[in-house]
């Protein structure tokens with residue numbers, strides 16, 4: 001039995017390597033680092049017990065990594081010149097605890113299987129783990145990504161969605177990454193956890209247009225609450241919960257909020273106000289099962305974005321630095 005299994009997996013592995021295709025597989029490390037997922041899960045669990053921000057920070061880090069240069073840990077690189085991907089304006093609000101989670105998990109993995117697991121794969125596993133550990137869906141993570149060799153601040157602009165985007169702009173940036181409108185709506189549900197700085201949505205409170213200072217698609221009591229939390233000259237470091245109802249749970253409350261005019265960004269609320277995306281939002285609001293299934297599917301697809309496999313890229317020794 002064991003021999004049969006070993007032979008089977010060896011053949012599969014040779015097929016995967018031999019074809020040289022950019023294909024990820026779930027059991028990529030079954031011989032070289034069989035406990036990688038258990039080790040990452042343990043580190044993520046410990047880190048969450050220290051700080052909740054681990055959850056949104058890691059999930060958002062994965063998204064930003066995948067949309068810029070593909071899921072290749074390019075976002076992890078630190079440059080002494082301040083010109084790496086993470087230094088771009090769109091990346092500056094990435095919370096440090098996401099980076100720290102990946103670095104810590106990689107150290108723990110390296111203690112058992114040195115230098116075989118990519119930082120990109122560790123980030124993909126950790127992103128799944130934070131979803132599961134906050135009550136979201138479980139799913140298998142495809143592996144075999146290699147770490148990228150390019151990380152430039154100048155290559156970020158235009159590759160990430162902005163909170164002011166309408167449905168067309170959202171769809172075009174997700175479609176460019178092989179993600180459908182349903183994937184986009186499901187992935188936006190990540191805003192069921194985590195925080196936003198006031199500057200990202202204050203135009204909806206103070207300068208929407210004239211005569212209406214406040215965006216009329218905002219529920220009026222929610223708008224008043226946001227004005228209290230984010231006064232005009234608010235400290236720029238202040239961040240508020242993006243899901244006002246259940247901020248610490250990965251659930252479908254995000255969609256229920258949209259039905260009530262409680263989407264924090266224009267890019268959130270438009271998913272309900274636009275007739276094209278509205279039926280999916282209504283479905284996810286009433287069925288957490290439908291949301292969870294769509295989210296899991298979309299995360300696996302997101303994890304395939306622009307991946308390097310085989311001999312492309314490298315296995316970075318230090319997730320924050322290229323090998324040479």
Ligand code: HEM
Nearest residue numbers: 056060063093095161162163187190194195196197200267
């Ligand atoms: C659909 C288009 C999206 C837009 C316009 C968008 C925009 C934003 C913005 C402006 C913030 C606040 C950042 C800050 O002020 O610190 C944020 C936070 C966040 N986003 Fe998105 N996002 C989008 C999609 C996604 C996706 C696909 C994911 C993951 C699957 C995601 C996960 C998160 C998380 C978890 C946070 C909270 C981060 C934290 O608390 O540190 N977002 N997003």
Ligand SMILES: *[C@@H]1O[C@H](CO)[C@@H](O)[C@H](O)[C@H]1NC(C)=O
Nearest residue numbers: 070176177178304305306307
């Ligand atoms: C989208 O899919 C096509 C066809 O499989 C592939 O060639 C392309 O690299 C993918 N794009 C991204 C950003 O992953």
